[in-house]
Amino acid sequence: MADPTPNNPETPAPQPEAPKPAAPAPAPKAAARAAAKEAPTRRFFLVRFFTSSVAIAWTSFSASMAAMALGTLRFLIPNVLAEPPSQFKAGLPDNFEEDKVTDRFKDQNAWIVRHDGRIYALSTTCTHLGCTPNWLEREAKFKCPCHGSGFYITGINFEGPAPRPLERWAVRIGDDGQIVVDKSKKFQQERGEWSNPESFIKV
Ligand code: FES
Numbered sequence: 001m002a003d004p005t006p007n008n009p010e011t012p013a014p015q016p017e018a019p020k021p022a023a024p025a026p027a028p029k030a031a032a033r034a035a036a037k038e039a040p041t042r043r044f045f046l047v048r049f050f051t052s053s054v055a056i057a058w059t060s061f062s063a064s065m066a067a068m069a070l071g072t073l074r075f076l077i078p079n080v081l082a083e084p085p086s087q088f089k090a091g092l093p094d095n096f097e098e099d100k101v102t103d104r105f106k107d108q109n110a111w112i113v114r115h116d117g118r119i120y121a122l123s124t125t126c127t128h129l130g131c132t133p134n135w136l137e138r139e140a141k142f143k144c145p146c147h148g149s150g151f152y153i154t155g156i157n158f159e160g161p162a163p164r165p166l167e168r169w170a171v172r173i174g175d176d177g178q179i180v181v182d183k184s185k186k187f188q189q190e191r192g193e194w195s196n197p198e199s200f201i202k203v
Helices: 028-076
Strands: 087-091 100-102 110-115 118-123 134-136 141-143 157-159 168-173 179-187
Touching: 087 110, 110 179, 118 179
Parallel strands: none
Antiparallel strands: 087 179, 100 110, 110 118, 118 168, 134 141, 168 179
């Protein structure tokens, strides 16, 4: 039997443990690839940052320029107001009965009245503070709901705070025989204008 002592030449001497191989250093190509992978991310971020800032600046600039251009246009082009026509046709005189008030044209600021052999158009604006009175058939008067002014069928004020009669619009017979009410001309009783032949139609 062999002697296991170290002096025995047949016994193999214990070998020192071999050092573990160090991890291989990244190959230059792999490092480059990693760097290339990182680079686009940073570049992308920078590009996004600058492009978004520039875009915001351009958008603000364009918006302010557009606002300036619109302001200039508004200044150059005058406002055009679509006003309702001042004249309208009210129908044939025979359609209106004596001592009757026609409410049909109230939304055009006129009552057509046939009274005492005349047809005239009264303004529906109260001469106190501008409310719209109502025609009360049974009481034969216009009554303003705001402060109680009353007007006869002629338009003359007789109660409440209204300081003067209702106004009348110009009326005439048109080419087709219909009554034409012209609100571009008004006639006031207190000025003696109701005797003006343009303020009534004789029937
Ligand atoms: S507005 Fe008609 S009475 Fe005052």
